[in-house]
Amino acid sequence: MQRIYFNEVVTRDGFQNEPAFVPTDVKVELIDALSNCGYSKIEVTSFTSAKAIPMLRDAEEVMGRIRRIPGVEYTVLVPNVRGAERALESHADEWNLVMSTSEAHNLSNLRMPREKSFSALKEVIELADGHVPINVSLSACFGCPMEGEVSQEEVLRWAERFVDLGVRGLTICDTTGMAHPSQVARMSHALRERFEQLQLTLHFHNTRGMGLANVVAAVDAGIDRFDASLGGLGGCPYAPGASGNITSEDAIHMLDVMGYDTGIDLIRLLPIARSLPDIVGHDVPGQIAKAGLITDLHPIPASVNELLKESA
Amino acid sequence: MQRIYFNEVVTRDGFQNEPAFVPTDVKVELIDALSNCGYSKIEVTSFTSAKAIPMLRDAEEVMGRIRRIPGVEYTVLVPNVRGAERALESHADEWNLVMSTSEAHNLSNLRMPREKSFSALKEVIELADGHVPINVSLSACFGCPMEGEVSQEEVLRWAERFVDLGVRGLTICDTTGMAHPSQVARMSHALRERFEQLQLTLHFHNTRGMGLANVVAAVDAGIDRFDASLGGLGGCPYAPGASGNITSEDAIHMLDVMGYDTGIDLIRLLPIARSLPDIVGHDVPGQIAKAGLITDLHPIPASVNELLKESA
Numbered sequence: 001m002q003r004i005y006f007n008e009v010v011t012r013d014g015f016q017n018e019p020a021f022v023p024t025d026v027k028v029e030l031i032d033a034l035s036n037c038g039y040s041k042i043e044v045t046s047f048t049s050a051k052a053i054p055m056l057r058d059a060e061e062v063m064g065r066i067r068r069i070p071g072v073e074y075t076v077l078v079p080n081v082r083g084a085e086r087a088l089e090s091h092a093d094e095w096n097l098v099m100s101t102s103e104a105h106n107l108s109n110l111r112m113p114r115e116k117s118f119s120a121l122k123e124v125i126e127l128a129d130g131h132v133p134i135n136v137s138l139s140a141c142f143g144c145p146m147e148g149e150v151s152q153e154e155v156l157r158w159a160e161r162f163v164d165l166g167v168r169g170l171t172i173c174d175t176t177g178m179a180h181p182s183q184v185a186r187m188s189h190a191l192r193e194r195f196e197q198l199q200l201t202l203h204f205h206n207t208r209g210m211g212l213a214n215v216v217a218a219v220d221a222g223i224d225r226f227d228a229s230l231g232g233l234g235g236c237p238y239a240p241g242a243s244g245n246i247t248s249e250d251a252i253h254m255l256d257v258m259g260y261d262t263g264i265d266l267i268r269l270l271p272i273a274r275s276l277p278d279i280v281g282h283d284v285p286g287q288i289a290k291a292g293l294i295t296d297l298h299p300i301p302a303s304v305n306e307l308l309k310e311s312a
Numbered sequence: 313m314q315r316i317y318f319n320e321v322v323t324r325d326g327f328q329n330e331p332a333f334v335p336t337d338v339k340v341e342l343i344d345a346l347s348n349c350g351y352s353k354i355e356v357t358s359f360t361s362a363k364a365i366p367m368l369r370d371a372e373e374v375m376g377r378i379r380r381i382p383g384v385e386y387t388v389l390v391p392n393v394r395g396a397e398r399a400l401e402s403h404a405d406e407w408n409l410v411m412s413t414s415e416a417h418n419l420s421n422l423r424m425p426r427e428k429s430f431s432a433l434k435e436v437i438e439l440a441d442g443h444v445p446i447n448v449s450l451s452a453c454f455g456c457p458m459e460g461e462v463s464q465e466e467v468l469r470w471a472e473r474f475v476d477l478g479v480r481g482l483t484i485c486d487t488t489g490m491a492h493p494s495q496v497a498r499m500s501h502a503l504r505e506r507f508e509q510l511q512l513t514l515h516f517h518n519t520r521g522m523g524l525a526n527v528v529a530a531v532d533a534g535i536d537r538f539d540a541s542l543g544g545l546g547g548c549p550y551a552p553g554a555s556g557n558i559t560s561e562d563a564i565h566m567l568d569v570m571g572y573d574t575g576i577d578l579i580r581l582l583p584i585a586r587s588l589p590d591i592v593g594h595d596v597p598g599q600i601a602k603a604g605l606i607t608d609l610h611p612i613p614a615s616v617n618e619l620l621k622e623s624a
Binding site for chain 2 (some may be wrong): 008019090103104107108111112114143146147148160173177178180181182206207208209210211212213215216242243247250251252254257258259271286287288290293294295297299300301304307308310311
């Protein structure tokens, strides 16, 4: 069975977009529960300024209190050198750096041109000095909600620049759900061809319903790592009411039934997914938490059973 | 560009599962609007007994009042000989007959064994006598929520029996959202191999989030006809809160951006999709009605524009 690896992003990418603060105790309990499900990586939190993202203002405390399990990497988002120092103190297993491949998107999200982001992240990579593995998440790689098309060559150019700095992994992000399966297949083939030695992760949103179709297209093209959020949290500010990240439990369930080895225990994961609406205080987009696994059969009603006996 | 054909099922499969009656005027107006969007087929209503499905008790009136457009086939669900007589009077362009490939599902839904359903539908086909094209929709072809697995051979066996009776088309239905892309690929190849001369349609539900991934798998295997419902209506009684049929506008949008020719004018269809929550009185699962097309760009905020000028 082919192995597929999942990075659970609910407590970072998911919670970051929530309107109400999730208490630190609840975050720690959730991460500890997720640690027992078989994820290869969990993006715990972000060392951004508490003013910029108040939802994640408890980053140090969360990192200090979670129980780390061997075999799971606990990664954190590191926006700059100040964040890197905090991540270092918290002994994060990996630093995840972020910038956008679209100038307007980078200016909009990070308030600086891409070149300035690149320089700032280069400093962070130098600070890591090979002691902490670096992953770079490139945003808006399948299109920018303001600029429109972002060419594959532009994405590969930025990827190449980070590879030259010695990063371990690259996450190619469809930040606002603009990717479609043909485009994903092309991008995945190109990434595999150029960066075969790297940890290549794809990050999809289900904003336009294509999330799981994109996962299949990527897997078919040889990609074996995905970001996903429990419950499908992480909606985009450009699309109120639309879905967020692809839903971890839905993506894992699909790949499981298709015969891939995700390493994840869905029977453990499902009750955690089902607790999420209580944690965030609203319904979430995930489907199998509502519908059950395809193997969850329903009892045959007594009246039908009678008919079955007659027809046998 | 490869052509993909859509059959819009919102007013039959969609409304049939709604709790509140949609007024006849609204149904007629909706179908007339849909007729102008480029669908190859619209499943207008069902000639079931008004007692069994009160939502569609206005079948004759709806069929009598819609404006039929050349190039669009107006099909109806015909459950039995009595329904066929009504469909004949209403001059339906096609009769869609339904039975399940799972005994428990057939008993549960139609209250009779599959053999009895087959005989009843055979009578209907004889009544059509080659004057009205017949489509047979086989339910639960990718799994039964009570029996579990339904083998591909079982599906093909029932399909074969109807083909022997001279039907024009077959719709292979994933009635409760249990299909996954690998299974769909296998089934699609088998169907194409055995029934190449037939109109082959696939009918997916998005109950477990795999709907559009299944469409791509089917298209990749040479299938070019799909059922879909505006807004993704048609939830399953076994999965409260879960999605229904695949969403027409989301499926069409995906295939459009992938470069297929769906023949459908999304710019016309989208406002109709956006009117659906008002018609049914609740939110619907469709995504692009909320998120917009991937080509719907957002204006660059003034502050970002300033930064863009500086960075240029």
